[in-house]
Every structure is written in structure tokens, then in C-alpha cells.
Amino acid sequence: MRNLPLLLLLLLCFAAGAQQPLTVKGTVVDTAGQPLSGVTIKYRTDLDSAFSISDKSGAFSFSRKMTANFWITATYTGLRSFEEAYAVNNRTIFQIPPIMLVPASAEMDSILITSIRPVLVKEDTVQFDARAYKVREGAPVEDVIKKLPGVTVDKDGNIETQGKKVTRVRVNGKDFFGGDVQTATQNLPAEVIENIQIIDDYGDQANLTGIKNGEPEKIININTQRNRNRGNFGNATAAVGNEGRFAGNIFVNNFHDERQMSVLGAINNTNANLFNFNGGGRGGGARGANLGSESRGGSGGAGITLSKSIGLNYRDKWGENISVYGSYSFSSRSTDITSSTFSQDINPQNIRNTQRESKSSNSSYNHRLTWNVEYAMDSLNYIKVSPYASYSSSDNAGRSRSEISRAKYYTLNNSISFSDSKSPSAGGSILYNHKFGRRGRNFSANMSFDFSDNEGDRYSNNAYQNIDSNGGLSVRDTTQMQSIYTQSKNNRSNVRLSYAEPLNANATTFLELNYDWNKSTTESVREVNDLQDSAGKVRFFNDDQSNHYNYSFTTNRASLTLKGRSEKYNYNVGIQAQPSS
Template sequence: MKKILLLFFLCLSVLAAKAQTSGRFTLKGIVGDSSGTILPEATVMLLLPKDSSLVNFGRAGKDGAFELKSLKRGTYIFKISYVGFIPYQEIVTSKDQDVVDLGKIQMKVLQKELYEVVIKTARAPLSIRGDTVEFDAKAFKVPPGSTVEDLLRKLPGVQVDGDGNIRAQGEEIKRVTVDGKRFFGDDPKMATKNLPAEAINKVQVFNGKTEQAKATGIDDGKREKTLNLELKDSHKKGGFGKAVAGVGTDSRLEGKVSYNRFNDKQQFALLGFGNNTNQSGIARNDYQDFKGSQSFNWDDGDFGFNSGRYYGGDELTIQPNWGGGGAEGFTKNWAGGANYNYDTKKTKLSTSYFYSQTDSRLDVKSSTQNFLSNESYQTRDNNNTHGFTGNHRPALRFEKEIDSLNSIVLISNTRINLGDTKYESQQASFRDESQPTNQSTVNNVSDYNSFAMANLLMYRHKSGKKKGRNFAASVSYNINNADEDKHLNSINVFSQDSARNSVINQLNQTESTRGNFKGSLSFVEPIAKKFTWETFYNYSLRKDKVDRDVFDLEDNVQKVNTFLTRYYSNDFTYNRLGTSVRYSANGLNLSVGVAGMQFDLKGKFATDPTNSKFTNINRTFFSLVPNVSLNYSLKNNRYLYAEYGLSVREPSITDLQPIVDNSNPLYITEGNPDLLPASTHNFYAGYQMFNPASFTSIYGNIYYNYNVNQIVYNRSINTETLITTTKPMNVSGSNSYGTYIGFGFPIVKTKLTVGGNVGLNFSNSIAYVNEVKNETDTKGYNFGPRLDFTPSDVFTLYASANWNISDTKYSINTSQNQKIINTNYSADMNIKGPKEVFFNARLNYRGYKNDQFGFNQKQPILNLSLYKLILKNKKGEIRVTAYDVFKKNLGVSQFVSQNFYTERRVATLARYFMLTFTYNMRGMSASVKRPGGF
């Protein structure tokens, strides 16, 4: 399989190169205006007359000259676009000429009264203005019923991976907007996966300012690659959407419906789906939002540089079970939500509500090899988890421009989670295969619910007397409360020490509450033409309470377990005062700053809140944190960036408590009241280049991290019983560093694009195993090519390969040194047949290899689908899909860390067949004049 794919890559490249050298011609000329003035860097394009599809494109030089090479002989439409001028168009034909010279072309200035006529009759499929690239969607053909994601795959310089992540011009797309407005918050995939391609008029890719730059008024030189979808006028009059229903073998069912209604000022969208095909509504970002860590997109409204910012500390929230994210096990999923935006010049309102629930079943078999100084042992765990989780996610963002000098922003996000989990496990540890040293049978049941809410109010004032002077203030209040009832039931047997045998039958009731008030101030003063000075202050007061009651159950009688029952409260105060000076001129943005940061941690704990004897923890930590950042916007779309900073994190109150937790007799945890704050020196630098004339992109970065007083969990393993006890300790000296380089360029513009990446990652981690220092050195190598072959709307192929090598060495027990090789080959092929019949094939071939443990797993996952467009105006679609044709879908993973290696296998949804019907609700006929009503 590997040889076939590599040979296919090579053949396509050779054929493409050969095709460019025979029967070809060159088109050239000079772009100017009617007065003879040169127009530099105009966008030039070549289109097919039959359907105006884009064949080739480029950009004139600073002298106005352009040259399109290796063009197939024939007749074309030649176009030129330039801001402020009427697009130029003429028919170009090459018969026997090797060079067609159009001479000096004269473009006419665009008059206001001609604007609408020009827009309707002379639209350019591609426009390049500085770092902004704009595509005319109708110039890139996709089958009816396609999503925006399918359209993006056809655009030059844009890549979409199998998970829907988007890169453009070599950079990750951070935000997708619809007509400049947010769509279901800031999740890029909500728009690209759910909006139809036929609704899109233009796709714009550009560099937007960061949220913090907008808030403070300081241009920090940082950019977020943004993609904006401009809707057709026809889809702003009436509604449009899609309904899908499917039935399959093994009782598989799926359904999905979406409805959208947009105009200039308002957007309304509905989305709902349900299935038992592992298409989960719970994603990793949902879980992060639930915890409140992603509530504001830019660090809870804190102003100032990143170094030394406070990011939250202890996690008190009951963690939901999200069923493997839809990729593992077997899940039943339901989700639905609505999004509403109101946008005028001075008022912007964005609201959304999304509910998702997952019923999951996870069967896992794992094997862990544990390394000691001169021996090793194996742990096996066969477990089953059956869980339900439901999440409510209302969100609101309100922006108001009070006047030209004052504005406010209000953000409120809420996450309500509830669920239950049943966990069964068979665990055992072996020195050899003959007799387990210990074994445990576990049967736990839990019910949990939580409520998290994050609110931010920010005010910004711009001085009317001095340009560049501004003041910003923010206040926020976050709530994070959770409750869990957990019934623990386990039988534990130790073959070497029967006195340790135990039966656990316990009820754990945990209630946790958190309130966090935060405030931040920023004052910016221009101190010279090219210099600005910022002073900032950040404050946070967090109050935590955890009340855990543990009862031993004997004959249905509850008896308090005083050893495991605990109550603690914690007040955490954070202050940061800092200043920075920024130089900004000619594309160079350099900032140097320093801040003083202080943590005050006051905690107390006892067996219950009424206890007269509390153990107190009172700690104060102070650090000076520097920060240096560089962002340099060079000419011709080249960017250079670098930053150094120091991050500091206080120990969690859980780690500081000198309490032994033996609720799992095979794995005991203990706190350490002598822990110091952990700090990390961080440095990274990178370079990006995008040539809009050739659509070539090159990007790369380097990084280095060094840890001081890193908090690690050292292990003590009883060599007789193999019971593991962990205790947090401070360790200095571990580090990580590496580099990443990527590139992409067209061999034949709009037809064949290739790219690739190379990554090197090295790390050294330190921990102690039975008081013996263990250094784990890992060298990682990652590389792979990518190919996009789109010769026409009849055939497209997207293919990629990736090799990931991880070489791990231990300072103790070097005989367990190992090399893990993971490979991944993927291909997505689309063929358009006669009578509106389409064929799609998706192959994902994964390989996992570890010779140290004789592990060699190959996993070819092939999905095939055949579909036909039906009904009037092609509004309907009938599709037959075969999932996992080879029946090889098995969740396989390997993990290496400190003194152990784990191999994990998860039974998951394998081969099945689906029959689906899709109905596309189309917008009404187009109108040049946009409607004013909703």
C-alpha cells in the first residue's frame, strides 16, 4: 500500500511536469492606465469561455509586467483586476505562436455610476489586494448540495484536512465569519460544515487583528488568519437549508436539519441532528468551554503581555464523559441549537444556544509495561464504560459604540452539564504470566451535574485630545459549581500479601463551588512618534470550597470514613502590575516589558466544615516576569515573529494538602505542602511567506522551553505488591525544543498543488521512580507530503502521507528503550459520472509499529459512496455509503512517558452501510438591491 501511494504521487508529478513542456505557449504584457501610468501588482487571470472557470492566474510585477507560462494552446478569456479600475477583459487565442504579447494594456478608472454594472458583468474569479485574497465562488465548480468545506478544498492555497481544520496560505484559519459576523460563536467548522456552497458569493482570506489588539487599541503586530464567507443576495431573501435522513445496516440511523435566514443586519440559523453512527455533538472544545477556560477567547479580559498571566489553577469541576469524542466506542448522539446576530454600525449582538447529548459505550483493553531500575512488570486493564452526558451552552456577546470615543463589550457564556457513568474494570499486575501479583475488580457508578458561567464587561475610552492615548478596563465574574455522587465497589487481592486484601463498598458525595472575581486596567500613552507605553494591572480573587463526604456501606448502613472524608476552602489572590514599551514603524513591532506578580494562597482543611481543628496553608509567592516580543511585517507578504517570556503557575490546593487518598488501593496519591511555584522559560520564533503571484507558501518555527521547579508526580512502587504511590515534587532541568517547516506550491495552477512538512521535536523529562532519578529522552521526527489534484469538476483527488517516529530512551532500565513508528496515508477521490451520478472514495491507512514489544498494527479504513441528484433544480440527493469496507476499524494507540509504555485498544463502530436522502432548501431568486427586512 505504501509503495502504491508513493508511486502514485511520483507519477502525477511527472505527468504534470511533462504536460507543461509540450504544445504550450506564454502570454505576457504590461498593465497601465489610459494616461500611460504603470499599475503595479495587478491581478491577471485566464478563464475558459464555456463556463468562466479559472485556468491560470498571477500578479503583475512592480513594473506592471506579467507573464503566464506553459499555457495549453486554445482560446481563453483574459482578465485583469485592479482596485479603483474597471476590470479589463479580452479574448486570447494561440494557434502556432510560442509567445502571445498583448503589449501595454490600458485600464479605465471605475466611475461610481458604473459600479453595479461592472460588478454584474465583469466579476473577477480572483482578486489579490495586499495580504487579502478574494475568490468568486462560482468560478470554482462543486457538485450541487456541497458544503462550504467542499468549496474551500477547490480554492488555490486553501487546504482542509480530514477533521475539517482549515489552512490558508500556509497558516491555520483561526476564525470563520459569515458576512463579517460570528456564526455559532467562533467555531470555524460550524459554518464550513453546515452552510451550503451554493449560498456563497465570495470567500475572503485576510489577516485580522487579535481580540486583545481590538480591545486595547494597541496594534501588537500579531495577526489571526481569518476567512469570511460573503453570501449571495439570493440567499438573503427567504430562507435556505438542508434536511438529511438515513437508515443503515445494524439498525444505524441518522438525521440532520439546518435552516438559515440572513440579511444585511440580521442572521438567524437553526441546526439539529441525531444519530447512532458516532457523529458526536460533544467535542474537545465543548469540554474546554464547559470548564470556562475558553470563555473569552483572550484570557478572561486580562490586559498586558502573556508572561505571568494567571490561567486558573485547580480544576474543581466534575469531568464529563464525552464518549471518546465520537471516534471510539459506540455512541448515540443528539444535538440542536440556534444562532442569532444583529449587526449595525454602532451595535453588534451575537447570541447562540446549543444543546448536545451523548450516550456512549466504551470497551477498552490496555496493557502497560512499567520499568523499575533493573526490572519491569506488566499491568493489564480490561474496562467498560457506559455513560450519558448532556450539555447546554447559551452564549451572548454585545458590543456598543457609545460615541466616537467610548465603547463597551459584554460577554456571557454558560455551560450546564449533567450525566451519569457506569464503570466496570478488571485490573491485574504481573511479574510473569504464571501468577498475578495483584488484581482488582471494580464496579463504580456516578451521577454528576455542574454549572459554569463566565461574564465579562469591558470599557474602552479613546482620548479626543491626543491620538493613540486610550484607557481600558474590564471586570469579570466566573462561577463554576459541581456535584457528584459516586458509588465505589471493588475487590482487591494481593497474592504476596493477603493481609492487604480488601473489599471497598463506598459512597462518595462531592460538592464543589468556585467564585472568581477579576479586574484589569490598561493605560496606553504615545511617548514619541513611533513609541507607545502601556501600563497594566491585573487582579483576581478566587474562592474555592470542596466538601467530600465518604461513607463505608455495611449492610446498607452508612458509616463515615474519616480517613477519606475531607473539607477544604481556599482563597487565592493574584496581583500583577506591569509595564511595556512598544516600537512600531515600517512593519516592525517590538515590545519589551516586565511585570511583578504575586500569588497569595490561603487554605484550610479538615474532615468536615464543623471540625474545630483545621490545618491551615498560608503561602505567598512573588516573581518578576520579563517579556520580549517581535513581529516584523516584511515586504511581499513575509512575516517574522519571535517572543520570550516566563510563565509561572502556583501549586494546586489539592497537591499542597498532605492527605493520603487510597480510594484506589492499587494507586495511592499523597499531597506535598512544601511545593514551590513552577515556572517555564518560553522562547519561540517563526517565519511565514506567501507569494500571491505564484501562490507559494513557506512557513516554519522553532521553540525552546526550560522548566524550573516543575511539579511532577514521582512514583514509589512496592516491589512485592506492585502498589504505586504518587507524590508531587519540584524538579528543575527538564526541557523541550524543536522546529517545524512546511511549504506548498502549485505545479499547475488550479490543477495540481503539492506541499509538505517536516517537524523535529526533542524533550528531556525528569522524574523519580523509587527515589532513583529517571531521565526520559524522546526524539520525535515527523514528515510528509500532500497533493491536491483538481483537473476539472469531473475528477478531484486529495492525498497526503505522514510518518511520525518517536525514539525514547530511559536513564534507568535502558533495555526498555524503544522506537515507535506511526504512519498515516489518506486519499479522498471524487468522480462525476453521467446523468448527475457522483462517486466518492475515502481511504485512511494507518500503521502502528513498536519492535520493542512486537507491536505491528495496520489499519486500512475505506469509505465508499455513490450518489445521484434528483428532483427539480437538483434539490434532492440519494446516496448509498459503505463505511469501513475492510472492517478494520479498531481504536489503537500507544503512549510513552516517564517509566511506562501503554498500548490501548478500543472496540469501535466497524463496517456498516447507509442509505440517505437529502433535500436542499434553496434561497429565492437573486436581486441586486439587497432587502432591508428580515
């Protein structure tokens, strides 16, 4: 026990020695021995690192934990870097010999200068090189488009150029998610893009034959870099806020040359925009798949909206002659809205107060499938088949109460309503084109069919109480309960035949013969029943507010046109006949 105080003293001395710091000092000079200030000095060990800057006398120092070895690196613009390792050997103060920095070699590395042409105009196409428009790392293609001259992008992602709205987006020449604009521009990363093309598109037939008819639509074609056509890429985001708000989305791509697959999805309850699956335009794809307005997975608007959306896009080449591409998308929205308002209309003769309270719940679901098959049978024959189908449904329920009061008058209204609807649609198109042996001689046939059926039921119960105390008390109660059924069926068929005969060797002048047949039929039904009880067991048909229309329209149109084109101008001269029934 008598040796215990001595043992404790030895342990304390050892601990104090172990905690002693290491001080490293040194100076930096040039080849003339003059001190260098502003030199960046890095101190490094296997477990630690630190930085310092030499002062006006060229001195620097570090106070770090004791270590057996350390490295010192000194760098200065225009001078060759210095790096050396040192052994401490239990010294608590380590003085480094003066560090001399010598001039770097005057020989420069080779520099490769490349030129970038930002804009290239090719007849109906304006092409922008993505390298000329720098954006932040990880930015979407939309950020590049915002920098393109003559192009505007609004807060919802809609794109306009030359006064026209861009209606469709393609990736590497094929529709991407049915041609939807925002889905491509807001999710594809800019770093994989080679160029962006803004095209006046006249349709698939014009792309095959070079013969342009009608007004073009503005489309965007995004070409990816060839070295990025193999591999996986994507992005994901998640956010959480107060009051239970959240948002998240994911976008994943797998590219292997011609085979390209993309999956995207999103969910939020922040009323933010989701993916807009409402692509449009001619040429198959999303034509007729109306997921717009309240049915699409878009912004939530008023109230609190829970929005969900998921989609799959697929593209591949089967063999040498068949190309396929298409997409499936699903979106859903559910919204709850509670509101309370009070307004006062001030008039010297009459002050009116209005108090209104309402609560509503809305939900909708949408499915859409598009598919395209292109078959180049040989160099002269081509066929494209583009079917589509979509289905949407919605349910709505609302309740409101309003009170209107003014001098000697009072009105109370209680309203309850329920509604549901469903809207299936389907259709497709077939394009066949044949090129003859002579340049410019061409025959094409285009057939399409579209069907839609919108069906809805609505129940409403409105109770009114009116009190008039002007010249005596008068109370009048009114109740209106109605059941309303609506249905709208639409069928549209079209056949177009076209033959072109060149009149010169280079096919710049030719005669074109066209025949168009169109038929559309519509049936519209509105049936209103007045109910005597809330269960709807006693009802009376309201003939005044009901209607039933059934009509069809058929047109036949034939035309013969002389067309010519040159470097400076184009001309069309022709005749057209169109009987209708």
C-alpha cells in the same frame, strides 16, 4: 345469437388495428444534398418522446405507438437546428421529406470576460475569492477551505494554517454559534459565499484602536454574497442502516439583511461527529463555555453512542447604533459499552492468562448561552458587553470482572462503580473605548469575570481474591468500598486600562500606557470515605487520600511602551513592572 361470432370477429379486427405501431422514417442532408451522419434526432408527442442518431447514409427511423401528431427535432454542432410538426392521418408508415440542415450564423454572441483575483493580502488578512475554487453543487464551505493554499483540514474538521490552529469562525464579521469552527464550515453551503478571510486577530480592542498587543489567534471570517443576504436556505439529510443504526441532521437559515437566524440539529447512533459547540478564543462569545472533551456533542468513540444536538444562532441590528448576536446550544450523549477481552503473555518460565469482561453506561447533557451587545454611542465612544453561561452534567455506571491466572497463582477482581458530576459556569466581559479628537489618541477599559464550579460524586466497590498454591494453599480476600466527593471552584477577574498618545501627525509613532489587574481564586476539595457496607451507613473518613486546597493569586502590572510602524518594519521599546502576591 347467430350474429355473435360476427361481432366477436369485428372486435378482434378493431383491436388488432388499434395495436398497429407507427413507423417514422427520414433522412438528413446538408445544403449540397449529401447525407449527414451523427445528427441527433428527437421524436416527440404529447405523451411520448424518443431519441435517435442518423447513420452514415443520413437515415433514421422510429417505431412508436400510433398517434395523431408528432414533432421532429434535428440538431448538429455548427448547423442550425430543425424542428417541424407532422400529422399522421392514420398512416402506419410515415416517410418524412429529407431534412436539410444549413450552417449556423457566423456571428457570435457577445462574450463578457471577467478576471478573478484568487488571493488578496491585506496586512493581517489573507482573502480568498470563493469563485476561484470550484466545488460540487451543494458542497459545504469546508470543501472550499480544503482547496485553499497553505490551509489543511483534518478528518474531524479542525483547520490549520501557517502552523497555527484556527480557533474561531465568524460570518460577516460576527461570531457564528459562539465562533465554533466545524458548525460554520460543515453546514454553510459554499454557493452563498463571496470570500473567505484568514485573519490574525488581536482582539476587539486592537480592532478598534489599531494597537496590537500579545500573540494573535487565527480566525476565519466568511463573507456571504450580498444578493444572498435575503431569503431562506438550508439542507437536511437522513440515513438508515442495518442493526438499527440511523443518522439525520437539519440546518435552516433565514437571512434578511442584518437580521440573521440559523437553526441546526442532529441525531445519530453511528458514533459519528455531531456539531461541536466548543467555540473558543478571546472577545466574548464562547470564552469560558467549556463543552469540550466528553461533554461536547462530538464523536461517540467506543461502544454505541446516541448523540443529540440542537442550536440557535441569532444576529440583528437594533436601530442605527446597536448590534446584537448570540447563540444557544444543547447537546446530549448516551453510550453503552460491552467488552470482553482475553490475553496471554507467553514466557518460558511463566504463562499468564488474563480474561476481562466489562459493561458501562454513560450519559451527559450540556447547555450553553452566549450573547453580545455592541453599542456605538457616537463616532468617539463604543461599548461591548459579552455575557455567557453554561451548564453540563454527566452520569456513569460500570461493572467489570477480571481473572488473572499463572502457575500456582490466581487473582479475581470484581469491580462496581457509579459517578455523577455537574459543572455550571458563567461570566462575561465589558469593553469601553473612547477616541479623542486627535488622531491616534485613545483610551480603553476592558473588564472580565469568569466563574466555574465542578462538583462530582463517585462510589466504587472493588473485591479481590488472591489464591497462592506455591508451597501450600493460601487464600486472601480483599474488599475496598469508597465514596469520593470532589469539587473545584474557580473565580477569575481582570481589569485592563490602556491609554495611547500619538507622537506624530499620522499616528505611526505613539506612547502606550497600560495597567493590568488580575485576581484568581481556587478552592479544591477531595473527600474520601471508606465504607464498611454497601449501603454506606458505616463510613470512616480517609484522611490520607483526602485534601482541601484554597488559594488565590493577584497580579498588578504596569507598562510604558514606545511603538512605531512603517511599511517595512515595526518596533516596540518599553519597560514593565509586575509585583505579585
